[in-house]
Each structure stands twice: as C-alpha cells, then as structure tokens.
Amino acid sequence: MIELKNVSKKYGETIAVNQVSFEVKEKENLVLLGTSGCGKTTTLKMINRLINPDEGEIILNGQNIINQNTEILRKGIGYVMQNIGLFPHYTVEENIAIVPKLLKWDKKKIQDRVYELTEKLHLPTNSLKLFPNELSGGQQQRVGLARALVSDPAVLLMDEPFGALDNVTRTSIRKEFKDLEELKRKTMVMVTHDVEEAFELADRICLMDKGNIMQIGTPKELLFNPANDFAKTFLDGQRLALEFKIVTIEDIWEMLPNAMHTTKSLSANVSVWDAMEKLRSTQATELQFSNKTQQYKSASFDELIKAFNQYKNFTKHE
Numbered sequence: 573m574i575e576l577k578n579v580s581k582k583y584g585e586t587i588a589v590n591q592v593s594f595e596v597k598e599k600e601n602l603v604l605l606g607t608s609g610c611g612k613t614t615t616l617k618m619i620n621r622l623i624n625p626d627e628g629e630i631i632l633n634g635q636n637i638i639n640q641n642t643e644i645l646r647k648g649i650g651y652v653m654q655n656i657g658l659f660p661h662y663t664v665e666e667n668i669a670i671v672p673k674l675l676k677w678d679k680k681k682i683q684d685r686v687y688e689l690t691e692k693l694h695l696p697t698n699s700l701k702l703f704p705n706e707l708s709g710g711q712q713q714r715v716g717l718a719r720a721l722v723s724d725p726a727v728l729l730m731d732e733p734f735g736a737l738d739n740v741t742r743t744s745i746r747k748e749f750k751d752l753e754e755l756k757r758k759t760m761v762m763v764t765h766d767v768e769e770a771f772e773l774a775d776r777i778c779l780m781d782k783g784n785i786m787q788i789g790t791p792k793e794l795l796f797n798p799a800n801d802f803a804k805t806f807l808d809g810q811r812l813a814l815e816f817k818i819v820t821i822e823d824i825w826e827m828l829p830n831a832m833h834t835t836k837s838l839s840a841n842v843s844v845w846d847a848m849e850k851l852r853s854t855q856a857t858e859l860q861f862s863n864k865t866q867q868y869k870s871a872s873f874d875e876l877i878k879a880f881n882q883y884k885n886f887t888k889h890e
C-alpha cells in the first residue's frame with residue numbers, strides 16, 4: 573500500500589533521513605519511534621509531500637507519488653498534525669468540514685458526517701459551534717482526529733497524535749482510539765517518541781536514530797530479538813513492563829496448568845499484565861482462562877510469572 577525505497581532528505585549538512593526503506597501493508601499501523609530529531613516527522617511528511625525527498629521513491633497504491641497532483645494525493649490521506657493544528661478562527665464544525673468542502677460535498681452530507689464523527693469520538697454536540705480554544709486539550713485532539721477522518725481516507729498519517737495531552741488523558745484517549753472501528757480499516761503511519769504508546773498501538777514499529785532505521789519489526793520482535801545494541805538499549809528502561817503488556821495468555825498457554833470448564837473464565841487474548849492486574853484488583857488467588865478452541869487453563873500469580881519466564885527463555889533462544 574505504501575512503500576518507501578531508499579528515501580533521503582538533507583537540510584544543509586544535516587542528514588534528516590538517510591536511505592530509509594519500508595513497506596506499510598493495507599490496514600497496518602506502522603509506528604515511527606525514536607528520540608527527538610531522529611527524522612520521524614520528516615519521513616511522515618514526505619508521504620503526503622509536505623516535504624519532498626532529495627533521493628528515493630515513495631509508492632502509494634502502486635503509483636509513485638511524485639507523478640501525482642499533490643492536492644489529489646492529500647485528499648486521499650488523512651493527516652493529524654503535531655500540536656493538533658486546528659484553525660483558531662474556525663468553529664469546531666468548520667474545522668472538521670474543511671476537506672468535505674474542498675471535495676464539494678453537499679451541505680446535508682457534510683452535516684451528517686460531522687455529527688456521526690462527533691458521536692463516535694465522544695465530542696459534546698454543543699461543542700460544534702465553539703472555537704478550538706474553548707475546548708479542553710483532549711477535546712481538541714478529538715477534533716483533530718475527526719478532521720483527518722472526515723472523508724474516510726484509506727491512509728492516515730499521524731504526528732504525535734496524543735502529544736499535547738497530559739498523561740492520564742493520553743492513556744484514556746489512546747485506549748478509545750485503539751477500539752475505534754473506523755480506524756481498524758485504515759492504513760496508518762504514526763509518529764511517536766513514547767515507547768509505551770508505540771507498543772500499545774503498532775502492528776510493527778520502525779525504530780529510528782539519526783535519520784537511519786535501526787530496526788523494523790513487531791513489538792515482540794523488538795523486545796525479544798533486538799537487531800542491534802541501539803534497539804536493545806532503547807527499550808531497556810521499560811523492558812519488563814513492555815514484555816508483560818505484549819505477551820498474552822495465549823502465548824504462554826502451554827505452560828499453564830489445565831483447568832475444568834468454568835463460566836467465569838477470561839479470554840486468552842488478555843495480556844499477562846492485565847491478568848496480573850485482575851488478580852491484584854479482585855484479590856483472587858487464581859484466574860481461569862478460555863481460548864478459541866474452548867480449552868481451559870488456570871493460573872495463580874506465581875504460575876503466571878513462571879509460565880511468562882519460560883516463554884521468554886524459549887522465545888529468546890528460538
């Protein structure tokens with residue numbers, strides 16, 4: 573769906589992006605992760621031609637974007653800007669309706685779609701007539717997302733979409749975002765410097781440093797099979813928490829004790845982290861789990877940890 577082939581961009585002597593190549597498959601969410609200045613935003617902006625590369629090719633749906641009219645290209649790509657970037661003198665409704673107006677939709681169609689998104693993104697209906705500065709940061713962020721989604725583009729580019737929010741709001745909006753049906757059918761490239769966010773939302777992560785790709789892989793690959801010292805060290809601070817969040821009961825299934833059928837079982841899709849949280853919050857001594865084939869397992873806290881450690885040893889030596 574999106575393919576970058578040896579793409580580079582320099583600013584004077586600064587090599588912002590160096591020979592970057594990757595593919596984003598249809599409906600995949602690729603997260604560009606790395607510290608400030610590593611070239612994430614430049615890479616993202618080259619996909620909708622807000623920046624043109626010095627070298628390399630970007631192919632979208634089989635077509636080199638350099639041969640496409642930029643206006644038409646951008647109409648097919650939703651874009652959530654860093655720091656939200658709403659127009660301050662436009663109302664919320666006008667901000668969301670910018671692209672449909674450019675596309676010359678009729679009034680009724682625009683209004684219906686604006687209302688639909690307002691509901692889906694949990695924005696109060698009375699906010700539509702307000703100006704961006706009359707909304708909270710979280711609400712502004714939702715408007716930014718509504719604006720990017722309004723024409724239902726197949727591709728969505730997001731630059732630090734939760735960057736302007738405090739930690740608590742950030743975590744809850746991220747969770748809603750993950751469950752939003754409309755986003756599940758998009759091909760997405762998202763920029764973040766937040767490791768936890770990348771691991772929560774990405775199908776694959778592209779880890780960058782000084783304009784270079786250090787590793788591309790699934791969250792599990794980055795955690796358990798780092799390609800180099802940079803990739804290993806980058807995650808070290810949060811490694812254990814990330815591992816607990818990324819490994820599911822399904823992954824450690826074979827290492828858990830069998831159990832009899834029970835009506836109170838949890839899905840094996842939950843992460844080890846969530847299972848531990850559940851044990852802690854309910855003060856239960858053990859939990860029951862069921863998988864897709866109607867098998868049942870049980871686990872106490874100690875059994876979860878033991879199975880998790882066995883899984884880790886096994887994965888690292890694969």
Ligand SMILES: Nc1ncnc2c1ncn2[C@@H]1O[C@H](COP(=O)(O)OP(=O)(O)OP(=O)(O)O)[C@@H](O)[C@H]1O
Binds near residue numbers: 586614
């Ligand atoms: N317009 C510009 N002119 C000069 N240098 C630039 C320009 N835009 C980016 N750079 C430089 O290119 C490099 C990559 O910048 P880029 O914004 O892509 O990084 P980033 O990883 O997105 O960082 P951040 O998370 O801080 O936005 C940096 O060294 C930056 O200073």
